[in-house]
Amino acid sequence: MSARYDVAQLRSFAIAACAAAGLDSEKARAVAEVLLEGDLMGHDTHGLALLTPYLDALQSGDMRASGEPEVVAATPVAQTWDGRKLPGPWLVRRAIARAEAASADAGIGVVSIGRCHHIGCLAAYGPPVAAAGRMLLLTCSDPATGSVAPWGGTRRIYTPNPLAAAWPTPEGPVLIDVSMSVTTNGMTGRKRAQGELFDHPVLLDAEGRPSRDPNVFWADGTLMPLGGVEAGHKGFALGLLIEVLTSALAGHGRADAPTGWGASVLVMVIDPARFGGTQAFLRETGWMAQAVHANPPRPGGETPRLPGERAMARRAEALAQGVTLHPAIPPALAKLAQRFELELPAA
Numbered sequence: 001m002s003a004r005y006d007v008a009q010l011r012s013f014a015i016a017a018c019a020a021a022g023l024d025s026e027k028a029r030a031v032a033e034v035l036l037e038g039d040l041m042g043h044d045t046h047g048l049a050l051l052t053p054y055l056d057a058l059q060s061g062d063m064r065a066s067g068e069p070e071v072v073a074a075t076p077v078a079q080t081w082d083g084r085k086l087p088g089p090w091l092v093r094r095a096i097a098r099a100e101a102a103s104a105d106a107g108i109g110v111v112s113i114g115r116c117h118h119i120g121c122l123a124a125y126g127p128p129v130a131a132a133g134r135m136l137l138l139t140c141s142d143p144a145t146g147s148v149a150p151w152g153g154t155r156r157i158y159t160p161n162p163l164a165a166a167w168p169t170p171e172g173p174v175l176i177d178v179s180m181s182v183t184t185n186g187m188t189g190r191k192r193a194q195g196e197l198f199d200h201p202v203l204l205d206a207e208g209r210p211s212r213d214p215n216v217f218w219a220d221g222t223l224m225p226l227g228g229v230e231a232g233h234k235g236f237a238l239g240l241l242i243e244v245l246t247s248a249l250a251g252h253g254r255a256d257a258p259t260g261w262g263a264s265v266l267v268m269v270i271d272p273a274r275f276g277g278t279q280a281f282l283r284e285t286g287w288m289a290q291a292v293h294a295n296p297p298r299p300g301g302e303t304p305r306l307p308g309e310r311a312m313a314r315r316a317e318a319l320a321q322g323v324t325l326h327p328a329i330p331p332a333l334a335k336l337a338q339r340f341e342l343e344l345p346a347a
Contacts, residue, residue, distance in 0.1 A: 003330075003347035004322030011036055013333070013345050014051055020340035021055040022065040027090045031120075034089035038121030040318045041311035043177070044326040045186035046121035052332050053261075054087070054118070062260045063087060063117045069094070072251065077102050078110040080250060088119035088263055096125060096136065099269035103134060107274030113265040114250030115258070118142075123177035123311060126166025129269060130173035133278055137268040138164040141246045143253040144260055148181045149222040151236035154208040156222050158254075160184045161242035166308070169285040171293075175308025180239035181223040188214045188223065193328070201229065 014032030015025075023031065031054060038047030057063035062085065069081040069091060079098060083091050095111035102109025122138050129136040139162065146156030160179035167174050182202040191198060192214040201210035206220035210229055217223070226235025246264035247253025253264055272281035295304045318324075330347070337344035 002324045004318075004324055005345050005347055006322055007036070007040065007319055009345035010039075010048070010323065013337070013342060014048060016342050017051065017055060017336050017340050020342065021058045023058070023087065024066065027065070027087050030090035030093050031087050034093075034120045034124050036323075037124035037315075039323055039325060039329075040315040041121065041123055042314045043121040043123060043311075044329070045184065045190060048329050048333065049186075049326065050118070050120060052336060055336070057117065057261055069113070072114075077106045077108060078112070080112045081114070082252070083113045083116035083262075083265075085115055085117050085260070085262060088117040088265075091116050092119050092125060092138070092265060092267060095265070095267040096129060096138075096269060099267050100129070100132070100134060100271075103269045103271040103274070107271050109269045111265075111267045112246075112250045113263075113267070114247070114252035116140075116263045116265050118261055119263050119265060121177070122162050122164035123166075123175050123308070126164060126175045126177075126308070127173055127312070130166040130168045130175075133168055133272065135167040135270040135272065136165060137270070138266070139242050139245055140263045140265045141242055141253075142261070142263050143247045143256070144258045144262055145185075147185055147217075147223045148225055148236075148239060149204065149208075151225060151233040154204065154206065154222065155220075158239055158243055160223060161239045161246075163238075163242060167285060168282065169289040169306070170282055171286065171289045171306075172312060173308055174285070174289075174306050175311055178226070180226050180235050180242055182226055182228050182235075183223060185223070188217050190328070192218070 011032055015028050018028035018031050035048050035050055058065055064085045067084055069083050072082055073080040091113055099109030099111050119140055125138055126136050141161045142159045145159050147159050149155055150157055160181040162179045165176040197212040201212050202224055203211045203216050204222045205211050205216040225232040245266045250264045272278050289306055292304050292306055297303050334344055
């Protein structure tokens with residue numbers, strides 16, 4: 001049976017590590033909680049596995065420990081921030097709060113962030129917004145990094161560019177977190193470290209041939225756009241859309257040749273109460289939820305489910321029984337415990 005860890009103890013440990021690395025209490029809590037949410041929801045490449053790289057970035061100066069974002073432009077509905085390489089989870093939480101406040105008056109609120117640091121698991125931000133009866137759209141890219149080649153090409157130009165969304169239904173939240181590539185940088189690195197092949201060709205080698213081998217990525221290979229060999233033109237188009245929604249709107253992107261680890265981010269909150277009304281919104285989302293659940297499954301398959309249902313079930317189980325961490329994470333946390341003279345939570 002896999003070892004489980006108490007969620008509250010892991011949260012306290014992560015907060016203490018962030019504080020020891022130089023973050024104030026609000027930033028430390030935001031980083032720790034968002035990363036831990038990734039593990040609770042099953043997105044363990046973007047959970048506490050990122051804690052050490054985040055704190056290393058603080059030490060190197062690639063992530064800034066203190067300060068506030070600069071407001072570059074503002075209207076009653078939309079703001080643009082220079083994130084100044086401050087911690088991504090803290091910036092995104094601040095942006096969501098600002099967008100929620102704007103949506104209460106105007107029905108919609110938007111914050112664009114340039115020069116943000118990495119923001120972790122996008123799905124982690126959705127449940128509180130949906131619980132408040134609102135809808136969240138969140139997307140990001142890293143203008144300093146390339147992973148995905150354009151459809152028909154063989155050289156990297158943009159990142160996996162995930163898009164997340166959350167909205168309420170009478171049966172619970174719908175949570176979407178989808179990259180515009182077939183796999184991610186994090187999963188490719190994990191497969192390589194574990195000496196494993198992917199189950200299907202998800203990469204292209206340097207000559208543009210499909211491959212299951214993660215090592216080709218470090219030999220001038222690329223991640224395939226979402227849709228793979230047959231329909232990658234669709235993922236490529238969506239990846240370009242994310243580039244426009246993030247870096248282009250923020251006014252800082254690949255054309256500026258940035259360096260370091262970071263993100264361009266777009267946060268949008270929509271309040272259904274200011275559109276067709278909350279009850280009408282829930283009636284429609286509830287109808288779709290019931291239609292999904294009532295849909296006959298394929299032979300031998302499971303009943304269809306809404307995006308996010310499995311993640312929320314995992315989260316509830318982890319909160320009740322403890323969270324199971326990927327085997328690579330406890331040794332990394334042990335090194336942090338030694339580095340900052342902290343007590344590591346016991347399994």
